[in-house]
Amino acid sequence: MIYFDNAATTSPDPEVLTTYHEVASKLIGNPSSLHRLGEEATRLLEASRQQVASLLGKSSEEILFTSGGTESDNWAIKGLAFEKARYGKHILVSDIEHPAVKESAKWLIGQGFEVDFIPVNRTGFVKVEALEQMLRPDTILVSVMAVNNEIGSIQPIQAISELLADRPTIAFHVDAVQALGKLPVTSFLTERVDFASFSSHKFHGVRGVGFLYQKKGKKLTPLLTGGGQENNQRSTTENVAGIAATAKALRLAMNRLTDFEKVVALRNHLLERLAAFEDVQIFSGIKDFAPHVLTFGLKGLRGEVLVHAFEEREIYVSTTSACSSKAGKPAGTLIAMGIPQSEAETAIRISLDYDTTTEEVEQFLTAFSDIYQQTRKVRN
Template identity: 75%
Template structure:
């Protein structure tokens, strides 16, 4: 089996699974309980929070554990909107955001908020001039992802941070789900970023866990109320085994300092090989693109057809994002970049991990060559 769908989810590190199992089996106390088992659980919870914060160069009071990237995005967008509604109801999100952000913004429109989509260039980067022109006195939030999940375009987070530097009334949210282990933390979280979303299973943690970074002093309304956990901002009994495993996964991932270069080597090799096929359109690039993602399309062949053809060869890729591919939707990023629908529907995404090898990419190219030839007649 060759697994090239790491942008959808990564395999947990063995050490991460061991941590999860040990905490789940040996530390059954509820962190809110008063007895000793509860005290031990609370101690581990806060130690995990401190470790995550230290790895990001932040304080423990700025880390709030959630169920994953989708909840973190929803909380950041909706919670911020309701918290600041008295100051304005205008939000800006980029046209290529994950559905967790775009659908949250769409939902807020139905609640009376005003939402603008910041356009992107033909290469998939947020148009800074257009974004600046969208800013209004009543703008309360700008949300732009760090790394686009469909084509891997690295968004100009530092430039946007600079654009918002003298606009303190506008909160800046970054969806950083695809960025850990691919970009330096300083590029993901410059000082001007107020909120950022993370998901454990994207960096070899377990599913169902994530966290939201909230800059100290910034306010946000809770979406979940009840027991008062997470500083009374996110009520529900904490997933302690998953949280401890997340802290371990983040540390192990950030220690792999050579992996981005290794993934980039695989990416560049695949890009060179794909350039030799006349009927292939490559949507991803090299400069200012994540080192692990290559998205391309084969003219005349829908993406899901190619996905299943590769699957028969034991190679696993996806159309674009896992959420969109399951729903049968074309890559929204490609449509926002100006590609026609028929071409956007051909897109498949190959996403590497540090454990992938060049021999696997060579096997992928060999399998693709066969499929390319076998489908030539039906693609005409």
């Protein structure tokens, strides 16, 4: 089996699973309980928070644990909107955001907010000059992802940070789910970023755990009320085992960051070989693109057909985003880039990892060559 769908989810690291199992089986106390077992759970919870914060170069009070990237995005967008509604109701999000951001923003329209979508260029990068023109006195939030999940374009977070430097009343949120463990933290978590979303299963942690970075002094309206956990900001019993496993996964991921230099070479080799096929259209690039994502299409063949052709050979890829592939939707990023829908529907996404081998890449290319020949009549 060859697994090239790491942007959808990564396999939990064995060390991470060991941590999860040990905590889940041995530390049974609820962190909210007053007895010794509760105190033990609280100590591990806060130690995990401190480790995550330290690895990001932030303070522990700025880390809030969630159930994953979707909740973190929803909380950042909706919580900020409700918190700052008295100051303004204008929100800007890029036109290539993950559905967790984009749909949250659209939902806010029904709550009386005004949302505009920042355009991108033909290669999938936010137009900073357009963003500047779209800012208004009543703008309260700008949300732009660090790495696009469908084609891997690294967004100009530094340039946007500079643009917003003298506009402190505008909150800046970054969906960093696809960036953590692949890019240096300082490249997407700048001092100007107020909120950032993360998901454990994207860097070999467990599913159902994530965290939100909230800069000290910034406020969000809670979406979950009840017992007052997470400093009265997110009420629900903390998933201590999952949180401890997430801290372990993040430490391992940061230690392996340099391994993605090898991934860049593999990605570039794939791109070069695929581009040599006459009917292949490459949607991802090299410069300013994440090392692990490569999206392309085979003209005349829908993406899901190609996905299943690879699956028959036990090679696993995705159409685009895992969140939209089952819905049969073409890559929203490609549509926003101006790619015709007929071409966008051909797209599939390869997403590599630090343990991807040259042998796996060559097997993939051999399989693609076979599929290319076998589908020639269908495509023509």
